[in-house]
Amino acid sequence: xxxxxxxxxxxxxxxxxxxxxxxxxxxxxxxxxxxxxxxxxxxxxxxxxxxxxxxxxxxxxxxxxxxxxxxxxxxxxxxxxxxxxxxxxxxxxxxxxxxxxxxxxxx
Amino acid sequence: xxxxxxxxxxxxxxxxxxxxxxxxxxxxxxxxxxxxxxxxxxxxxxxxxxxxxxxxxxxxxxxxxxxxxxxxxxxxxxxxxxxxxxxxxxxxxxxxxxxxxxxxxxxxxxxxxxxxxxxxxxxx
Numbered sequence: 001x002x003x004x005x006x007x008x009x010x011x012x013x014x015x016x017x018x019x020x021x022x023x024x025x026x027x028x029x030x031x032x033x034x035x036x037x038x039x040x041x042x043x044x045x046x047x048x049x050x051x052x053x054x055x056x057x058x059x060x061x062x063x064x065x066x067x068x069x070x071x072x073x074x075x076x077x078x079x080x081x082x083x084x085x086x087x088x089x090x091x092x093x094x095x096x097x098x099x100x101x102x103x104x105x106x107x
Numbered sequence: 108x109x110x111x112x113x114x115x116x117x118x119x120x121x122x123x124x125x126x127x128x129x130x131x132x133x134x135x136x137x138x139x140x141x142x143x144x145x146x147x148x149x150x151x152x153x154x155x156x157x158x159x160x161x162x163x164x165x166x167x168x169x170x171x172x173x174x175x176x177x178x179x180x181x182x183x184x185x186x187x188x189x190x191x192x193x194x195x196x197x198x199x200x201x202x203x204x205x206x207x208x209x210x211x212x213x214x215x216x217x218x219x220x221x222x223x224x225x226x227x228x229x230x231x
Contacts, residue, residue: 001171034217043203043221044154050215087154091216095169098154 002026002090006099012107017078021102023071023088032092035064035073037084038101044087048073078104109133111204111222119198119229125191129204129222130184136162137182142207142214145178145189147200148224155200159207160187194229201226 003026013019023033031051036044046055048064051071061076075082083106088099115127129143136143145157158168160178168176177190191198202225205218 032216043205043224044218045221046208046217046219049208049217055219089154089217094167095171096156096216098156100153 001095002029002093002097004088004090004097004099006086006088006102008102009100010103010105012105013078014107015078015080019075019078019104021073021086021088021104023066023073023099025069025071025090025092028068029090029092031067032090033064033066033071034089034091035062036087036089037082038087039084109206109220111206111220113202113204113222113225115225115227117226117228119194119227120231121195121229122193125189125194125198125202125227125229127189127202127204127225127227128186129188130186131206132185135182136180136185136187138162141209143180143187144205144207144218146203146205146218146221148203149197149200157189157191157202196229199227199229 005024007022033051035048036046038044047058047062051066052064063074065072083104086102110132112130119125139162142159142161144159148154158178160166160180166178175192180187204222206220208215208217208219
């Protein structure tokens with residue numbers, strides 16, 4: 001299986017901050033990576049797919065980049081609604097695998 | 108608007124079979140336009156993809172669970188199902204059903220619609 005490793009595991013930030021989350025794959029996944037965020041008690045919601053394509057309706061403050069084995073999710077200016085847990089997911093090969101999550105908390 | 112809704116027992120005894128239903132509304136499974144998956148999340152942990160089914164009955168499973176998993180579909184009811192047998196406490200998790208994103212006849216491996224999830228606890 002492809003292992004997906006996110007860093008950091010926890011990130012403390014304030015409204016208005018620019019934050020970046022990293023996701024590393026144990027082997028190349030080309031650009032077949034998605035990002036989700038999840039709030040407690042709810043399902044994950046896709047933000048970005050194909051590394052950098054914004055899902056419909058997702059604010060433009062979210063952006064993604066990377067290729068091969070290293071990827072980043074950037075939020076340009078944190079909003080109160082953005083405090084959540086973020087997951088990356090590779091869909092290059094089966095079984096699809098997710099990162100362990102990055103909890104973005106309010107400083 | 109597509110909606111997915113999981114249902115099933117919230118408590119299953121060890122060694123028994125976990126059975127869940129995902130009811131889909133807002134789109135027909137029989138359209139053949141999408142693949143339908145089960146994903147689980149252990150308490151406080153990350154996400155684990157279990158497997159998918161296509162309307163025709165084609166399935167693919169995570170090898171880590173393949174020996175214990177069955178996924179089936181009933182297009183007449185617009186539902187698909189998960190069965191996981193010989194459960195242990197390690198199978199305690201929130202189980203989600205989800206739709207794989209497809210557009211213009213091309214499918215990607217991420218999930219654009221999810222159910223709200225249902226907690227299944229394995230305990231005697």
